[in-house]
Structures are given as structure tokens and as C-alpha cells.
Amino acid sequence: MLKAIAQGMGTTLRILFRKxxxxxxxxxxxxxxxxxxxxxxxxxxxxxxxxCIGCELCQVACPAAAITVMPxxxxxxxxxxxxxxxAWKYEVDMLRCIFCGLCEEACPTQALHLTQxxxxxxxxxDSFIYARDRLVNQHTSDFxxxxxxxxxxxxxxxxxxxxxxxxxxxxPQALREADKA
Amino acid sequence: MSRIVQSGQYQLNVDDLKIAGxxxxxxxxxxxxxxxxxxxxxxxxxxxxxxxxxATPEVGFLHTGIEKNAEHLTWTQAIxxxxxxxxxxxxxxxxxxxxxxxxxxxxxxxxxxxxxxxxLTELQRIASHAIWxxxxxxxxxxxxxxxxxxxxxxxxxxxxEEASGARMNPSYFRVGGLAEDVPEGFEEKxxxxxxxxxxxxxxxxxxxxxxxxWLDRLKGVGVIDADRALALGVTGPNLRASGVPYDVRxxxxxxxxxxxxxxxxxxxxxxxxxxxLVRVLEMMESHRICRQALERLEPGPVNVDxxxxxxxxxxxxxxxxxxxIHHFKLVSYGFDVPxxxxxxxxxxxxxxxxxxxxxxxxxxxxxxxxxxxxFYHVFALPAMMEGALxxxxxxxxxxxDPVFGEVDR
Numbered sequence: 001m002l003k004a005i006a007q008g009m010g011t012t013l014r015i016l017f018r019k020x021x022x023x024x025x026x027x028x029x030x031x032x033x034x035x036x037x038x039x040x041x042x043x044x045x046x047x048x049x050x051x052c053i054g055c056e057l058c059q060v061a062c063p064a065a066a067i068t069v070m071p072x073x074x075x076x077x078x079x080x081x082x083x084x085x086x087a088w089k090y091e092v093d094m095l096r097c098i099f100c101g102l103c104e105e106a107c108p109t110q111a112l113h114l115t116q117x118x119x120x121x122x123x124x125x126d127s128f129i130y131a132r133d134r135l136v137n138q139h140t141s142d143f144x145x146x147x148x149x150x151x152x153x154x155x156x157x158x159x160x161x162x163x164x165x166x167x168x169x170x171x172p173q174a175l176r177e178a179d180k181a
Numbered sequence: 182m183s184r185i186v187q188s189g190q191y192q193l194n195v196d197d198l199k200i201a202g203x204x205x206x207x208x209x210x211x212x213x214x215x216x217x218x219x220x221x222x223x224x225x226x227x228x229x230x231x232x233x234x235x236a237t238p239e240v241g242f243l244h245t246g247i248e249k250n251a252e253h254l255t256w257t258q259a260i261x262x263x264x265x266x267x268x269x270x271x272x273x274x275x276x277x278x279x280x281x282x283x284x285x286x287x288x289x290x291x292x293x294x295x296x297x298x299x300x301l302t303e304l305q306r307i308a309s310h311a312i313w314x315x316x317x318x319x320x321x322x323x324x325x326x327x328x329x330x331x332x333x334x335x336x337x338x339x340x341x342e343e344a345s346g347a348r349m350n351p352s353y354f355r356v357g358g359l360a361e362d363v364p365e366g367f368e369e370k371x372x373x374x375x376x377x378x379x380x381x382x383x384x385x386x387x388x389x390x391x392x393x394x395w396l397d398r399l400k401g402v403g404v405i406d407a408d409r410a411l412a413l414g415v416t417g418p419n420l421r422a423s424g425v426p427y428d429v430r431x432x433x434x435x436x437x438x439x440x441x442x443x444x445x446x447x448x449x450x451x452x453x454x455x456x457x458l459v460r461v462l463e464m465m466e467s468h469r470i471c472r473q474a475l476e477r478l479e480p481g482p483v484n485v486d487x488x489x490x491x492x493x494x495x496x497x498x499x500x501x502x503x504x505x506i507h508h509f510k511l512v513s514y515g516f517d518v519p520x521x522x523x524x525x526x527x528x529x530x531x532x533x534x535x536x537x538x539x540x541x542x543x544x545x546x547x548x549x550x551x552x553x554x555x556f557y558h559v560f561a562l563p564a565m566m567e568g569a570l571x572x573x574x575x576x577x578x579x580x581x582d583p584v585f586g587e588v589d590r
Binding site for chain 1: 262345346364388390391392508512
């Protein structure tokens with residue numbers, strides 16, 4: 001009987017001196033996988049146009065009814081996305097979202113992307129309604145506008161482009177050019 | 182109706198308040214928020230001294246209407262709510278449901294898809310048994326084992342995150358295959374885990390197997406004999422601990438389990454200690470199945486080649502109008518499933534989980550009825566607890582392994 005206890009204690013003692021498996025969480029974070037389903041983002045093409053074309057498939061696919069999309073016609077002079085429509089209003093209710101990833105699967109243009117960001121706690125309920133200002137990624141991605149699918153939009157810049165998602169009249173492309181100059 | 186008793190009229194006959202019955206019998210309500218009840222179970226105990234005379238479990242505190250919810254979601258969307266039932270083995274829930282729908286549709290995914298399904302479901306079994314081992318050991322009083330067992334589970338959850346993007350509720354299986362193929366390098370990671378896991382489990386067994394406290398608390402506690410267990414609908418490790426070698430994977434093979442070689446551990450006494458042994462041995466059997474599945478894993482498609490059921494690849498949407506039409510139709514409407522009803526049973530870590538799916542030929546399930554194994558185990562608890570000591574209640578509940586997301590659904 002004592003032998004069994006000694007064996008068990010010996011095991012715990014051995015593990016005690018092993019490298020610890022736990023991490024000091026807020027200071028040290030575990031890298032999340034490539035496919036991690038965290039906060040949503042709406043990506044941009046390499047030329048700065050939004051990839052979302054406001055087709056509302058994510059809204060339909062969502063089993064928790066967390067997404068609201070209201071599309072609007074693009075202004076042909078200064079379009080937001082390559083296509084007829086763009087997401088004029090795009091809201092994700094993070095309190096309803098179950099992070100199942102069906103919206104990402106449903107997106108035909110790969111605009112909607114679930115990021116690795118997973119620390120979404122906040123203080124008020126209102127702050128969990130993520131609108132365009134927090135969803136649209138202000139940086140461009142490696143995706144290019146597909147050829148022969150959308151009409152050419154050379155030289156046009158998106159309307160919603162300010163850091164807070166409000167109109168500034170200056171698209172990321174214009175901003176980048178301004179940075180260069 | 183409240184009334185005020187004036188101080189001069191205060192009369193109380195203490196004898197009227199005494200509980201009827203022999204000796205000092207009393208009723209004790211445990212839970213629903215008791216740390217040993219693994220969720221929200223209420224047990225109303227009638228005890229005489231330390232002896233339990235009668236136990237009445239009360240369930241329903243975690244009822245979330247999952248079955249009803251599934252009825253107004255499409256066949257694909259229902260997967261996401263159904264894997265939130267048994268939150269310690271969501272992939273078993275996924276597998277049961279998609280197998281049932283596939284049975285109605287008359288399709289079967291290609292070999293790679295089937296193998297990955299079995300691989301992940303068996304990993305899930307190891308994870309679920311690991312968490313059972315940890316929490317049971319904690320209830321008995323061994324805190325180190327909780328941490329060691331959770332580490333095994335953590336390694337598996339990392340694998341799930343790698344494959345599906347989520348740790349707890351992967352929603353990874355789809356009707357006709359998988360959400361997507363496993364990423365590159367996944368097999369090596371599974372291999373590394375399979376090399377590591379037996380060592381970890383052996384350490385835990387060194388601590389527990391012969392430990393006198395562990396033996397005293399579990400041996401001969403919560404005994405249920407085979408006849409009683411069968412009559413109460415007990416399945417899975419709890420039934421096998423009583424000596425009935427019933428395993429759905431062997432009795433009614435599904436998803437290709439008949440091609441795999443594995444043994445079914447069976448206990449003989451039907452007590453908590455046998456339930457422990459059966460589960461620990463089962464973890465090693467799952468380990469064996471995982472090894473075989475890895476050997477069988479060959480490159481190839483994971484989904485059925487049917488654009489009316491499976492979403493087309495994203496790259497194709499950029500240049501094919503047909504693919505785009507299929508994509509829009511599948512996401513917005515889903516697919517119709519021929520009218521009919523099927524029952525698909527499978528061996529979840531807890532026991533026989535059954536999906537009785539009825540279709541009326543539309544894009545949404547008409548009814549999804551789930552036979553949750555833990556529900557029957559909770560109502561076998563009175564039989565296990567009869568005559569036991571009050572302190573053993575904790576060990577009995579823990580060894581029966583109920584998960585209340587599934588019991589209450």
C-alpha cells in the first residue's frame with residue numbers, strides 16, 4: 001500500500017521538475033492556428049477596393065442570425081467594390097455569433113474572413129455590435145480583382161475609407177500615393 | 182398568504198415539524214449548483230444518517246431546445262447547433278447527424294473523408310475520456326491528475342483547432358464529407374500526439390491504479406448489475422463495466438468501423454472502479470484505431486462529387502458561372518433531402534447516441550430526435566446510489582459521466 005502511494009508521489013515529483021505546460025496567459029499567448037475562427041473582418045483587394053459585394057449570403061448562412069447586410073449600389077465614379085453593389089451597412093452581433101464559420105464558407109468572394117483575434121470582451125452590450133468601422137480591414141490583401149469578371153475600375157477609389165469607416169473621399173490607394181509623395 | 186403572529190399568541194408545536202419516517206430520515210437536496218454534479222443536476226436524496234435510501238435526479242436546468250432549433254435551420258446549419266449538445270464530444274454529435282442525413286440521401290463520402298472522420302472522432306473519444314478522468318479524480322481528491330489529464334485533452338484540442346479552426350465546437354463534418362481537408366502537416370502532428378499520449382496516460386495510471394484512496398473510494402461503489410443496467414437503458418462504458426460487451430462500433434458498424442481492428446474492454450463488477458478501467462483501456466483502443474486510420478490516410482478528395490450537396494471550391498467561383506449558381510443555391514436554400522426517416526446510432530464516448538431524423542423532402546429537417554446516452558445514465562443513478570454512503574454520491578455521479586448539455590438538450 002505504501003509502495004503504491006510512493007510510486008504515485010514519485011510520478012508527481014518527476015512531473016514537477018518537467019517543463020511546465022501552463023502559460024502565464026495575459027502576458028504570454030498561445031499562437032492560434034491559421035484556420036482559427038475568431039473576430040470577423042472584411043478584406044480588401046490589392047488595389048484597395050472592398051472584396052464584399054453585398055450579396056447577403058453570409059446573412060442567409062448564419063444559423064444564429066447574427067449578421068445584417070444592407071447593400072447599396074456603387075457609385076460608378078467612386079465605387080467601394082468591384083461590382084454593382086457593396087455592403088452599405090454590415091453588422092455582426094458578436095453576442096449572437098457562435099463562431100461556426102458558415103459565413104466564411106458562404107462568402108463567394110472570400111471577403112469575409114475570421115481572424116485569429118479572440119479576446120473580444122467589452123463593457124457594454126452596444127459595443128458588441130460590430131459595424132463597418134471595425135469590420136472592414138483598412139489594409140489591402142494579396143487578393144487581386146478577378147479578370148473578366150468585373151468591369152474595369154481603373155483609378156477609382158472607395159468611398160468608405162477613413163480610419164473610422166466614414167467617408168473621407170480619399171481611398172487607401174490615394175492615401176498610399178500620398179504617403180509616397 | 183402571509184400573516185403576522187402577535188407575540189402573545191405565539192404557539193409552536195415542534196413535533197409537528199418533524200419529518201415523517203423511521204429514525205432520523207431526512208431529505209437533502211444536492212445541486213443544481215453543486216461542484217460535484219458536473220453541470221446542473223439536482224439530486225433529491227433521502228438519507229438516514231449517512232446512508233442514501235432513495236435518490237431522485239431532476240434534470241432540465243440546461244434545456245436549450247436544440248432539437249427544436251434544428252427544425253428551422255437548413256440541413257447544413259443544423260450541424261452547428263447539434264454539436265453543442267454533448268460539448269465534450271461534439272464531433273460524435275456531428276458524425277451521428279451527418280451519417281443519418283447521408284443515409285437519407287444515399288451517399289457516402291470518399292475513403293479519405295471517411296478515414297479523417299474516424300480519426301477525429303477517436304481523438305475526440307480520447308479527449309472526452311481524458312476530461313472524465315481528470316474531473317473524476319478531482320472529485321475523489323486528486324488534483325494533480327486533473328492537470329495531467331487536461332493536458333492530454335489540450336493537445337487534442339490543438340489538433341482540432343488546426344483542422345477546423347475551433348477547439349470546443351468544431352462543426353467540422355458536413356453532409357457528404359468535411360468542411361475542408363485537413364491542413365498540411367496535420368498527420369505529423371497527430372503522429373507526435375499519438376507517440377506522446379500513452380506515456381502521459383501511463384503516468385496517470387501509475388498514480389491512480391493502486392492508490393489505496395482511489396481504490397477505497399471506487400471499488401464496490403455504485404454497483405449496477407448487467408440486467409438492471411440493460412433494463413435502464415445504460416449503454417457505453419457504463420454498460421460494459423457491468424460485463425455486457427455491447428459496443429455500437431462492433432454491433433452495428435457505421436462510418437467504416439468494421440474495417441478497423443480494435444478490442445472492446447469489458448468489466449465484470451459494474452462498480453465505479455470498473456468504469457474507470459474500461460474508460461482508460463478504451464483510450465488505448467482509440468489510440469490503436471487512430472494509428473490504423475493514419476496508415477490508411479491517402480491523398481484524395483474528402484467530399485462526395487455532387488455539386489447539389491457539397492459546396493464547390495472557392496477558386497472555381499471566380500471563373501465558373503455554374504459553380505457560382507450552385508454555391509448560391511446551396512448556401513441560401515440548401516439541398517432537399519428525400520422524405521423518410523432514419524435512425525443512426527453511434528458509439529459516442531458516453532454510449533449509444535442515436536439520431537432519429539425525419540425529412541419531409543424539404544431543405545430543413547422535419548424532426549431531429551436525439552437519444553442522448555447520458556440522459557439514461559442520469560436515471561440509472563438512483564440504482565447505482567441505493568444504499569451507498571452520502572460521500573459516495575460524488576464518486577457515483579462522476580463515474581457515470583453525465584454531460585448535461587446532452588441530457589437536457
